[in-house]
Amino acid sequence: MTTFLLRGMTADDLPAVLRLEHELFPEDAWSEEMLRGELADQPRTRHYVVAETDGREIVGYAGLSAAGGQADVQTIGVRADRRGAGIGAALLTELLDEAVRRASEAVFLEVRADNDAARRLYERFRFERVGVRKRYYQPSDVDAIVMRRELSIVRRAPVGFSREQS
Numbered sequence: 001m002t003t004f005l006l007r008g009m010t011a012d013d014l015p016a017v018l019r020l021e022h023e024l025f026p027e028d029a030w031s032e033e034m035l036r037g038e039l040a041d042q043p044r045t046r047h048y049v050v051a052e053t054d055g056r057e058i059v060g061y062a063g064l065s066a067a068g069g070q071a072d073v074q075t076i077g078v079r080a081d082r083r084g085a086g087i088g089a090a091l092l093t094e095l096l097d098e099a100v101r102r103a104s105e106a107v108f109l110e111v112r113a114d115n116d117a118a119r120r121l122y123e124r125f126r127f128e129r130v131g132v133r134k135r136y137y138q139p140s141d142v143d144a145i146v147m148r149r150e151l152s153i154v155r156r157a158p159v160g161f162s163r164e165q166s
């Protein structure tokens with residue numbers, strides 16, 4: 001079994017991430033400039049992570065934008081030969097944890113209507129459909145489904161506090 005770890009994405013990761021980006025999103029891959037711009041906003045409004053094997057190969061990545069109480073999943077992807085091993089779930093968990101750390105009230109994302117694998121993943125993470133952008137993806141002419149996951153801000157008890165169970 002291969003193990004993998006999640007760590008913050010840096011500019012040094014861009015060549016590997018861009019190669020993967022073109023494999024995963026051949027129709028609308030982000031350019032190097034776009035990704036550099038995203039990384040330049042870290043940590044202010046962005047949080048990008050990569051999933052790396054123990055052989056230091058990048059097999060997935062994801063990014064969150066967070067501002068003014070709202071967070072958005074900017075991107076998430078796992079190399080085709082590594083899917084189904086929980087890497088997507090680990091990446092999404094990290095983004096949701098970061099949104100909670102930043103006190104976001106909800107996380108939004110857009111997903112292609114024909115992307116069943118991604119939609120299943122999001123539903124498993126309690127994202128709910130809140131809208132649709134008709135024919136958003138071109139030239140394939142596919143709708144974008146807008147999904148939202150509300151975050152409950154857990155208020156922790158002060159250290160040392162304990163409650164008697166009755």
Ligand SMILES: CC(C)(COP(=O)(O)OP(=O)(O)OC[C@H]1O[C@@H](n2cnc3c(N)ncnc32)[C@H](O)[C@@H]1OP(=O)(O)O)[C@@H](O)C(=O)NCCC(=O)NCCS
Nearest residue numbers: 024076077078083084085086087088089111117118120121
């Ligand atoms: C969506 C995506 C990130 C999920 O990544 P992942 O690492 O496969 O995610 P997980 O392993 O945590 O979960 C995948 C699901 O597929 C199942 N699965 C099992 N074997 C699989 C395989 N060989 N290939 C794909 N999925 C498999 C998993 O059990 C899991 O079950 P579920 O249907 O109940 O959700 C991945 O499919 C991907 O990168 N797709 C292309 C890019 C993309 O569409 N990104 C999202 C844009 S909105």
